[in-house]
Amino acid sequence: MSLTLDLPGYLRITCAPAVAPYLASELAALGFKAPTPTERDTWVDVEGTLIDAMRLNLQLRTAYAVLFLLAEFRCNDLEQLFERTNGIPWEEFVPADGYLTVASRVNNPSVTNWNIANLRVKDAIVDRIAEKAGRRPDSGPDRSGVVVQVYWVGTVCRLYLNASGNKLADRGYRRMPHLAPMQETLAAAVLMAAEYTGEQPLVNPMCGSGTLAIEAALMASGRAPGLLRTDFGLSHTLLHNEEIWQSVRREVSRRPAVVGSALRTTPAPIIATDIDPRAISAAKQNAKTAGVDNMIQFAVCDFTETKIPETPGIVLLNPEYGERLGEIATLEKTYDRIGDFFKKQCAGWTGYVFTGNKDLAKKIRLTASRRIPFWNAKIECRLLKYEMYQGTRRKPKDEA
Numbered sequence: 001m002s003l004t005l006d007l008p009g010y011l012r013i014t015c016a017p018a019v020a021p022y023l024a025s026e027l028a029a030l031g032f033k034a035p036t037p038t039e040r041d042t043w044v045d046v047e048g049t050l051i052d053a054m055r056l057n058l059q060l061r062t063a064y065a066v067l068f069l070l071a072e073f074r075c076n077d078l079e080q081l082f083e084r085t086n087g088i089p090w091e092e093f094v095p096a097d098g099y100l101t102v103a104s105r106v107n108n109p110s111v112t113n114w115n116i117a118n119l120r121v122k123d124a125i126v127d128r129i130a131e132k133a134g135r136r137p138d139s140g141p142d143r144s145g146v147v148v149q150v151y152w153v154g155t156v157c158r159l160y161l162n163a164s165g166n167k168l169a170d171r172g173y174r175r176m177p178h179l180a181p182m183q184e185t186l187a188a189a190v191l192m193a194a195e196y197t198g199e200q201p202l203v204n205p206m207c208g209s210g211t212l213a214i215e216a217a218l219m220a221s222g223r224a225p226g227l228l229r230t231d232f233g234l235s236h237t238l239l240h241n242e243e244i245w246q247s248v249r250r251e252v253s254r255r256p257a258v259v260g261s262a263l264r265t266t267p268a269p270i271i272a273t274d275i276d277p278r279a280i281s282a283a284k285q286n287a288k289t290a291g292v293d294n295m296i297q298f299a300v301c302d303f304t305e306t307k308i309p310e311t312p313g314i315v316l317l318n319p320e321y322g323e324r325l326g327e328i329a330t331l332e333k334t335y336d337r338i339g340d341f342f343k344k345q346c347a348g349w350t351g352y353v354f355t356g357n358k359d360l361a362k363k364i365r366l367t368a369s370r371r372i373p374f375w376n377a378k379i380e381c382r383l384l385k386y387e388m389y390q391g392t393r394r395k396p397k398d399e400a
Helices: 020-029 050-059 078-086 114-133 184-193 211-221 242-254 277-290 328-345 358-362
Strands: 009-014 043-048 065-074 099-107 146-153 156-162 202-204 270-274 296-300 314-317 350-355 370-376 379-387
Touching: 009 050, 020 043, 020 184, 043 050, 050 065, 050 242, 065 078, 065 146, 078 114, 078 156, 099 114, 114 146, 184 211, 184 370, 202 211, 211 270, 211 277, 211 296, 270 277, 277 296, 328 358, 350 358, 358 379
Parallel strands: 099 146, 202 270, 202 314, 270 296, 314 350
Antiparallel strands: 009 043, 009 065, 065 156, 146 156, 350 379, 370 379
């Protein structure tokens, strides 16, 4: 059976650890039936076509990549991997004059280096194309052309066409990243975990290059994040149909993304501040590139001087936590000041702190009502939730 854009099949949508439940909620809101994932899962599988993959590339906020299953087979060793990969009609969708990238996740006793599996799959593909078309596509690691993903666990191997190419976190708006920025997909998941919808004000002190505030603005306005980007892996295949692709883009641009969006005519205020003027300059430029600069109020100030609106909402901080930036002694004082800021200036609000340092989090000296797990790259993190009622008590320092 030839691969076509409307051929029913299976999609694997990948994500960061602990993000799968938020990804599943996005998929459910978009009409896909998916099994309930655990926090340990790093993907969600659904039924769908490559046209569905186009839509999901544009609509999903928390996903890394959208993969389409090409083949599933029993495989015991590298020779079987080559033979069965070589039997797939790659010449039907990989251009002979194109560029190919192979990525893999391998857990098989016959393979001690995943690069070897990549090489065997790559050789099987280009040998097949050379036989059928008379020339081999170039290959390498930079994902600028067709991307094939290999999942080989035990004796089961699955080959996927990566319809996204580069990871979906690369929205296209972060031209000025500043220091240690939060990844866009993680920011979207954090906002979902904080139950942000755009109906309530959002205050984001320590905003850095503005990722949290920009993702919030995209959510509040219902804008699909992938519309900011033009290059996806599927467009480099022989299956690409420009008329269908533009039709999908128009459809998605007319239909506001439903997850995390109140779709208000005038969304509640989004306020982003940072003490570093360079951070605010970067954040403003990124917001302008994303087309949401008119939705965010930026200011240069210490986080304690951030103006808090009268109407309660969410105040969300992502302070340094000593893994990449900052000195621990200085950060201890900062976290202590965060507790004072919440207590004295945010009564009636819901406070959140995203941190990868549990010892520093204790310096806040407030009782978190929830501790939501996330991973920032290889750093285990928590999103700490604080219900700031009138008269919320701070713990004495000896008790903390």
